[in-house]
Amino acid sequence: MSNERCDIAIVGAGPAGMSAAIAAARLGASVVVLDEQRGAGGQIYRAITDAPARRVDLLGPDYAAGRSLAEAFAASGARHLTNAAVWQVTPEGAVHYLRDGATFTLQAERVVLCAGAMERPFPIPGWTLPGVFTAGAAQILLKSADVVPVEPVVLAGCGPLLYLLGWQYVRAGVPIRALVDTTSMEDYRRALPRLGGALAGWRYLKKGLSLMRALKRAGVPFHTGAENLAAEGREGQDGVAALRFTAGGKAHCIETSTLLLHHGVVPNTQFTWSLRARHTWDDAQLCWRPKADAWGALDVPGIHVAGDGLGIGGALAAARQGELAALGAMHGLGRITTGERDKLAAPLRAALREHLRIRPFLDALYRPKKANRIPADDVIVCRCEEVAAGDIRHFVALGCDGPNQAKAFGRCGMGPCQGRQCGLTVTELIADARGVTPAEVGYYRIRPPIKPISLGELAGAE
């Protein structure tokens, strides 16, 4: 129960957190990295430190790239607290966490939040049925436990992760009944001008297209421009039984007991909201971003953010942002001069620009469809309290003008997930119903503890 102190506490051991730790430790800081998992890597490099060669080969080169980063992190001298669930970060730099059933507090001079991304909610009819997972969930089963579906799966939605998972499943011998792509030719027409002349962008596009080609070569049936997605159960059965949709002017119904949904990831903003940091609505990525300066520093003094928690940029961008945040934090502590900081930052900024160059294209091409973000009345929005889109529209008609009021009107967002799964949907739904911008509607007021903690565990804290 001791009150440990350090220069820099880093929350999250994904690419941003590991890179921030390596950079700060190299400059002589005492660094503690806290992460919920049993090993470093975050979700993108999940279980990279103990993955057997066979699995690394199956998952592909982008996953394998995490190994050298994890090794550098292990050798950095930073202290890594595994299985540590951080349930509160205070503006004063106190990091409260739960580990092995006991609560601890770490007092840091600077905190770098590297909480990463989570899957964007995909509220369609039937998305709460057992057997409906996010594509990310399926990939975590593969990365962390070698577990794959038995019966033919259906992948639905859009975005690089969906196609990557399909490619990995083909290599693993997992049967894919269909890839139901919500991307239409119109999306390609809209996105292509944003590709620009950058070579990096074209390389990225080529890589994506080769994944698609591999899936088609493997005989995976493709449906493009899919709309009106709905998961269906069957009488007398608990789980999902089929996916219905329309594509090419035809209605389709494909049977499956495992439906994997994905239409992008969004920043995990639980910590930054709970710190009352300012956020802005990003209309290109359709999500909230905490307002931060060039070093990831929030308007809460001493707290930085790096990686996808700042806005989705991917693993390589996250690593550079982690290093920049470390430089900013060390400069703030007076441990490096402005000249040293800026000299070290220059190549990082150049690399970051290069990694982010593809984003406008990806954001436009895989922009999630409005119908899959702001659903019809009978679709459940808040999975925990089972509040439907129609309930929210009804609340708005009664005078509810924002997410916090939606809690009072019908417990929406008040279940155990604390709004993680419904927050973005509720913001957009209310904005749409009121005819105003999401920025005007705002977000839930997030309060600690942001992870479940029992009375017994709390009572045991100092």
Place this chain on the structure above:
Amino acid sequence: MPTDVRFRSLVPADASPRGEPMVTLFFDGRALQAPAGCSVAAALLANGVSTFRTTPVSGAPRAPYCMMGACFDCLVEIDGQPNRQSCLVAVAEGMQVKTQAGLRSFDGAGTVIAEEAAHVE
């Protein structure tokens, strides 16, 4: 293979993925095998468990959705403590896992207060 088993391991049952020993845990009294280090949620799915709990509001069946600690749909009772996120807890020898029907119980120190504490004005 029973038809309700929806997931399988890519690795033969006698060789755990990380070369780690297999542990025995129990789900509603039924003994299951899983490699040490695997999450409870992955272990249940690989052993044919397709419904983890029912919801407090309508009693609808639920199972994991995100597998990364964000959705809270994988909640189960573990060793007497309700509302545990099974995707974040590693399996352990002799662990007793139970399905969670409707509302969590309010007896004992295991009561989870996160949502209440988080929303008190």
